[in-house]
Amino acid sequence: xxxxxxxxxxxxxxxxxxxxxxxxxxxxxxxxxxxxxxxxxxxxxxxxxxxxxxxxxxxxxxxxxxxxxxxxxxxxxxxxxxxxxxxxxxxxxxxxxxxxxxxxxxxxxxxxxxxxxxxxxxxxxxxxxxxxxxxxxxxxxxxxxxxxxxxxxxxxxxxxxxxxxxxxxxxxxxxxxxxxxxxxxxxxxxxxxxxxxxxxxxxxxxxxxxxxxxxxxxxxxxxxxxxxxxxxxxxxxxxxxxxxxxxxxxxxxxxxxxxxxxxxxxxxxxxxxxxxxxxxxxxxxxxxxxxxxxxxxxxxxxxxxxxxxxxxxxxxxxxxxxxxxxxxxxxxxxxxxxxxxxxxxxxxxxxxxxxxxxxxxxxxxxxxxxxxxxxxxxxxxxxxxxxxxxxxxxxxxxxxxxxxxxxxxxxxxxxxxxxxxxxxxxxxxxxxxxxxxxxxxxxxxxxxxxxxxxxxxxxxxxxxxxxxxxxxxxxxxxxxxxxxxxxxxxxxxxxxxxxxxxxxxxxxxxxxxxxxxxxxxxxxxxxxxxxxxxxxxxxxxxxxxxxxxxxxxxxxxxxxxxxxxxxxxxxxxxxxxxxxxxxxxxxxxx
Amino acid sequence: xxxxxxxxxxxxxxxxxxxxxxxxxxxxxxxxxxxxxxxxxxxxxxxxxxxxxxxxxxxxxxxxxxxxxxxxxxxxxxxxxxxxxxxxxxxxxxxxxxxxxxxxxxxxxxxxxxxxxxxxxxxxxxxxxxxxxxxxxxxxxxxxxxxxxxxxxxxxxxxxxxxxxxxxxxxxxxxxxxxxxxxxxxxxxxxxxxxxxxxxxxxxxxxxxxxxxxxxxxxxxxxxxxxxxxxxxxxxxxxxxxxxxxxxxxxxxxxxxxxxxxxxxxxxxxxxxxxxxxxxxxxxxxxxxxxxxxxxxxxxxxxxxxxxxxxxx
Numbered sequence: 014x015x016x017x018x019x020x021x022x023x024x025x026x027x028x029x030x031x032x033x034x035x036x037x038x039x040x041x042x043x044x045x046x047x048x049x050x051x052x053x054x055x056x057x058x059x060x061x062x063x064x065x066x067x068x069x070x071x072x073x074x075x076x077x078x079x080x081x082x083x084x085x086x087x088x089x090x091x092x093x094x095x096x097x098x099x100x101x102x103x104x105x106x107x108x109x110x111x112x113x114x115x116x117x118x119x120x121x122x123x124x125x126x127x128x129x130x131x132x133x134x135x136x137x138x139x140x141x142x143x144x145x146x147x148x149x150x151x152x153x154x155x156x157x158x159x160x161x162x163x164x165x166x167x168x169x170x171x172x173x174x175x176x177x178x179x180x181x182x183x184x185x186x187x188x189x190x191x192x193x194x195x196x197x198x199x200x201x202x203x204x205x206x207x208x209x210x211x212x213x214x215x216x217x218x219x220x221x222x223x224x225x226x227x228x229x230x231x232x233x234x235x236x237x238x239x240x241x242x243x244x245x246x247x248x249x250x251x252x253x254x255x256x257x258x259x260x261x262x263x264x265x266x267x268x269x270x271x272x273x274x275x276x277x278x279x280x281x282x283x284x285x286x287x288x289x290x291x292x293x294x295x296x297x298x299x300x301x302x303x304x305x306x307x308x309x310x311x312x313x314x315x316x317x318x319x320x321x322x323x324x325x326x327x328x329x330x331x332x333x334x335x336x337x338x339x340x341x342x343x344x345x346x347x348x349x350x351x352x353x354x355x356x357x358x359x360x361x362x363x364x365x366x367x368x369x370x371x372x373x374x375x376x377x378x379x380x381x382x383x384x385x386x387x388x389x390x391x392x393x394x395x396x397x398x399x400x401x402x403x404x405x406x407x408x409x410x411x412x413x414x415x416x417x418x419x420x421x422x423x424x425x426x427x428x429x430x431x432x433x434x435x436x437x438x439x440x441x442x443x444x445x446x447x448x449x450x451x452x453x454x455x456x457x458x459x460x461x462x463x464x465x466x467x468x469x470x471x472x473x474x475x476x477x478x479x480x481x482x483x484x485x486x487x488x489x490x491x492x493x494x495x496x497x498x499x500x501x502x503x504x505x506x507x508x509x510x511x512x513x514x515x516x517x518x519x520x521x522x523x524x525x526x527x528x529x530x531x532x533x534x535x536x537x538x539x540x541x542x543x544x545x546x547x548x549x550x551x552x553x554x555x556x557x558x559x560x561x562x563x564x565x566x567x568x569x570x571x572x573x574x575x576x577x578x579x580x581x582x583x584x585x586x587x588x589x590x591x592x593x594x595x596x597x598x599x600x601x602x603x
Numbered sequence: 604x605x606x607x608x609x610x611x612x613x614x615x616x617x618x619x620x621x622x623x624x625x626x627x628x629x630x631x632x633x634x635x636x637x638x639x640x641x642x643x644x645x646x647x648x649x650x651x652x653x654x655x656x657x658x659x660x661x662x663x664x665x666x667x668x669x670x671x672x673x674x675x676x677x678x679x680x681x682x683x684x685x686x687x688x689x690x691x692x693x694x695x696x697x698x699x700x701x702x703x704x705x706x707x708x709x710x711x712x713x714x715x716x717x718x719x720x721x722x723x724x725x726x727x728x729x730x731x732x733x734x735x736x737x738x739x740x741x742x743x744x745x746x747x748x749x750x751x752x753x754x755x756x757x758x759x760x761x762x763x764x765x766x767x768x769x770x771x772x773x774x775x776x777x778x779x780x781x782x783x784x785x786x787x788x789x790x791x792x793x794x795x796x797x798x799x800x801x802x803x804x805x806x807x808x809x810x811x812x813x814x815x816x817x818x819x820x821x822x823x824x825x826x827x828x829x830x831x832x833x834x835x836x837x838x839x840x841x842x843x844x845x846x847x848x849x850x851x852x853x854x855x856x857x858x859x860x861x862x863x864x865x866x867x868x869x870x871x872x873x874x875x876x877x878x879x880x881x882x883x884x885x886x887x888x889x890x891x892x893x894x895x896x897x898x899x900x901x902x903x904x905x906x907x908x909x910x911x912x913x914x915x916x
Contacts, residue, residue: 101790102890174787180764181747181788184894269765275748276763310655311662318672340750341761342768345698349691356683360676367675370642371668373649377660380650388646395642399635406631406686408624408693412757415750415785479611479628481754483785486793490781534658565664 032576033556035569038530042543045448049548060145061548065152066131067446070439072155073123080114081511083107088470088504091497094489101487105172108485112175117197118159120431121289124296125242126155126207128438129235131446133211135539135546136229138220138555143213151206154199161196165189174485176286179267179278183259191260198253201246204292208242211235220538221575222557229537229561230319234299237323241288241295241330249285252278276341283334291330293427295323297434298365301387304441305369306562307535308384309376313562315368322361329358339410348407355405362398366391381533382456386437389464393429397422400475415485418478421471429467436463436514443518444532448545449525455517462510469503536571537561608632616780616801617756617772619737623693624757631686638679697758700771704739707732711742711749711762711784713894714791715834724814725832728797730782733807737773746894750786753799761786774801790847790892791837818907826911829904838893841915848893849886855913860887874909 046063050056056064090097090104099107134142142148165171171189173182182190215228215236228236256278258264265271267278298319306313313319335343335351369391378384400422404410413419444450477496482489489497531540538561542551553574559566606629615621707730708719718726732738742751744764752759756772774780784795802810818828830836830851838847849859857869862885867873876883878900881893 101793105787105790105792172789178748178787184747269763274765309653309662310660312664312666314665315667315672318667339694340759342763342766348694352690353687356687359683360680363679364672364676366642367671370646370649371665371671373646373653375663375665376649376653377655377662378650378653379655388650391646392643395639399631399639402635402683402686403628403631405683406627406690406693408690408697408757409628409631410690411694411697411759412624412628412754414759415752476611480613481752481781481783483752483783483793485787488793490796563664564662 033573034576035572036541036551036553036555036574037572038541038543040529041527042448042545042547044547045543045545046548047448047545058149060141060149062130062134062142062145062148063446063546063550065148066127066129068152069122069130069155070127072152072159073119073127076114076118076159077123078511080111080119081508083111083114085504085508087111088501090487091489092501094491094494094497096488102172104487105485106170109172109174110166110170113162113193113197115427116175116289116293117200118155118162120293120427121200121204122155122207123293123431123435124300124438125211125235125238125292126151126203128300128435128442129211129231129238129296130207132438132442132539133232133235134214134218135445135542135550136232136537136561137214137218137223138538138551138557139214139218140549140551142210143217144210147206147210151203151210154203154206158196158198158200158203161199162193165192165196168192176282177256178282179256179259179273179275180269182256183268184270191257194253194256198250198257201250201253204242205246208239208246211239212243215239220555220557223538226316227557227560228320229299230302230313230316230323231296231299233320234295234297234302234323237327238292238295240324241292241327245285245288245292245331248281249289252281252285255281276338276343279338279341280334280343283337284331287334287337288327288330290423290426291326293431294434295326297390297431298323300434300438300441301365301369301390303535303537304383304387304437305372306564307441307533307537308379308381308387309373310379310534310564311372311376311562312560312564313368314371314374315364316560316562318364319368322364325361326358329354329361333358336405336410339407340414352405352407352410356402359398359402359405366395366398381440382451382453382460383437383441383533385457385460386433386440389460390430390433390437392464393425393433393467397425397429400425413478415483416478417474417482417484420484421474421478424471424474429471433463436460441533442539443521444528445539445542445544445546447522447525448528448543449521450528450532451521451525452517455513459510459513459517462506462513466503466506466508466510470500470507471503473497473499473503534568536564536566536568538571541572606633607636613754615755615757616776616778617753617758617774619773620697620771621755621757623689623696627686627689627693630689634682697770700739700769701737701773704737704771705733706739706741709740709742709751709762710745710899711751711795712745712834712899713747713788713892714784714795714837716751716782716784716795716797717832717834720811720814722811723816724811725817726814727832727834728782730797730799731807731810732774732799732801733804734774734777734801735804737771739769739771741767741769743767745899747788748786749784749788749795752783752785753780754783755780756799759785774799777801777803790890794837822907822910823914824911826907826909829900829908830911833896833900833908848889851912851915853916855915861885862887862889871909874912875905878905878908 046061087107090099168188171193215232255266259266259268265273267273267275302313302319333351333355335347336355339348404413473496477493482493528544530544538555556573556575608629710717716728718730742762744762749762751762758770758772760768760770778801780799782797818825840846840850841852843850843852854869859867859869879897880895882891885891
């Protein structure tokens with residue numbers, strides 16, 4: 014393995030014990046994780062976190078394309094106030110499917126399971142996640158859950174909206190609802206397992222020298238996300254089980270006809286689904302921190318403010334679910350408390366934005382594609398945040414609830430936030446994952462298309478929502494036509510933007526120029542390996558003596574590894590542990 | 604007054620319920636715009652001012668600044684407290700019905716609104732109210748969740764099958780205001796529209812007196828009015844048009860094929876069963892989406908409806 018790198022320098026660390034040397038990653042690695050095991054079977058049975066991450070990425074891209082295609086169909090139907098080309102029942106099924114797929118199959122796994130899987134162990138200097146087989150299992154559980162959702166389509170489909178509100182969802186006699194909820198139930202386990210895996214990995218597999226204050230912010234974000242995944246997802250499973258019991262066994266839980274309470278369902282549902290919003294967005298915050306420092310060549314401003322605000326969001330995020338229910342008939346006291354807590358969760362989010370912008374101050378800013386997406390993120394996500402404050406205000410929410418204003422708000426947060434962050438991360442780590450560069454001018458062009466298309470699609474929705482246009486409407490009254498048509502045009506521009514991305518990424522895979530190990534000159538540990546990395550990520554055990562964004566330190570000091578020639582034995586682990594301890598001492602003294 | 608974001612809101616026709624909401628809407632928008640422009644301006648300014656000039660650029664080590672962190676945490680926090688307080692007080696106002704409010708009963712069902720007045724008058728999808736006094740709607744649903752929304756009054760509340768909820772407003776001008784259902788309720792959710800029709804107080808009294816006691820006339824005429832008032836026409840046409848359910852035209856004594864393959868003659872008992880327990884016998888080619896009318900209609904009314912259906916050829 015050591016042949017991958019050439020040792021050019023040996024640095025003696027003070028104090029004592031630790032012998033490290035410098036490993037410069039090769040420009041043209043001959044042996045990478047892509048060449049290590051070949052063939053479809055090797056991929057399907059791999060326990061390599063990088064390949065599993067890529068399989069997730071492929072699956073997420075597939076579902077995104079599918080659900081995105083549905084969105085285009087929906088927007089096309091809304092071109093005219095009455096029927097444009099599909100029936101009401103079809104429309105209702107399509108928006109349900111669009112929402113359910115985007116949430117459960119795209120947004121939830123997108124950043125943690127796809128990019129996180131690939132990047133997290135590398136940022137920790139680990140060979141893999143803590144439980145590689147569990148990691149593969151969670152991918153198959155995800156695939157299995159997806160199959161059930163498709164089975165629902167063969168069983169009359171379902172038209173309840175992705176929220177499955179009772180008693181509509183329990184009254185409906187279509188079998189599709191059983192299949193899709195079962196699919197979501199199964200999918201939840203995939204999410205829980207990934208979360209457990211990441212928490213363990215972050216606690217146990219950090220390379221020597223990576224103390225908690227040297228953890229990349231992407232890792233902090235994934236850590237916060239994993240906590241939410243592990244704690245909140247079981248409640249979704251409980252909710253779905255109760256729903257299924259009611260549907261199949263006629264046990265009255267949520268349906269008033271059977272003596273149940275429909276508002277109880279909403280509490281259950283949002284107890285998961287609000288934290289789930291943070292499962293979707295918090296990993297995006299991590300990516301933004303990584304990209305903005307690399308392309309500013311500068312230490313992050315307010316490391317602890319950003320790291321801890323992720324945790325704060327994770328915890329407060331559990332206590333705000335009732336803000337989806339201000340008009341539902343929940344108790345007045347609950348409504349008041351939920352509104353108050355909702356504002357509290359907005360603050361850590363604002364803090365992040367301010368810290369990111371402050372990071373730019375006196376930086377050395379290079380506007381490459383990932384950085385353009387960061388700027389787009391800050392622009393769109395801020396609008397999502399401010400409109401969230403609007404929706405948290407009790408009296409105003411009464412007017413705006415369940416209108417297109419809400420639709421626009423969560424698209425600004427989920428698409429303008431999570432998905433744009435995903436694009437930033439994808440363009441940032443693409444050279445690492447594939448070893449290839451993409452066409453930069455074309456990528457910038459696509460980013461502009463997406464920015465323009467996004468705003469043309471969703472800005473009019475704020476206006477028509479505030480004007481009163483309710484969501485989930487197949488027909489609408491004439492006065493909203495201009496807004497709907499503008500929005501539809503915007504969605505076509507967005508679609509073109511994504512097609513351009515598809516084109517140049519495919520081109521990059523086939524004909525892309527070699528990227529080299531660290532095309533962005535990042536200090537991040539994941540960039541101190543070859544591109545693509547070898548099967549074990551590094552040819553050595555990395556040793557970290559600086560924070561991940563210490564751009565004032567020379568690059569050489571980020572390329573250290575244990576000098577001892579190792580073969581993964583017990584003896585080696587002891588050395589690593591000692592190194593860890595002595596490095597900690599060293600930093601506190603320095 | 605003319606505020607920057609006026610273009611976003613619909614007309615305000617019930618100032619007592621809408622004014623505080625509108626004020627807060629404008630306040631949040633304007634405050635957000637200032638902060639948003641500040642952030643975006645700083646970001647773009649930095650990107651230009653500090654653009655990379657060479658790969659060897661050195662950047663200063665700036666790790667954090669506690670004064671700044673506290674400033675940009677506390678100021679937004681205080682602002683959100685203000686927003687919370689104003690939102691809360693506006694919402695309390697929406698919850699607190701004036702004592703002298705005029706009460707009207709509203710029942711939502713798939714996919715119409717049925718309105719009942721104190722003197723037995725009934726309407727469908729039209730709420731007649733007098734101008735200038737507070738109106739309280741006491742609402743319930745006879746099937747799934749619905750939500751009652753009048754944008755021009757800034758009021759909305761979910762309508763539930765197992766309890767009563769209410770909204771109040773006080774229209775200050777005559778004319779019509781749009782009502783939407785804003786909780787997804789199935790196939791024709793987007794057709795579950797209605798109107799508030801505001802009269803001068805004396806005109807309202809005249810209207811109310813004219814319609815006292817509900818349906819009038821011969822059994823057939825009453826049956827016809829009941830078919831309208833019960834919202835049957837949202838799904839069943841009387842002119843042969845196929846909507847969501849079978850048309851009533853020529854339905855009497857016809858042979859009808861059922862979804863389970865059997866055939867049945869449309870008689871009194873079939874109609875009665877189809878009204879009370881519509882899921883029992885589904886006509887071929889139609890979905891089982893009708894909500895049961897059990898408990899919502901009595902036998903006398905069913906008989907009148909049957910008499911009316913016999914006459915539609």
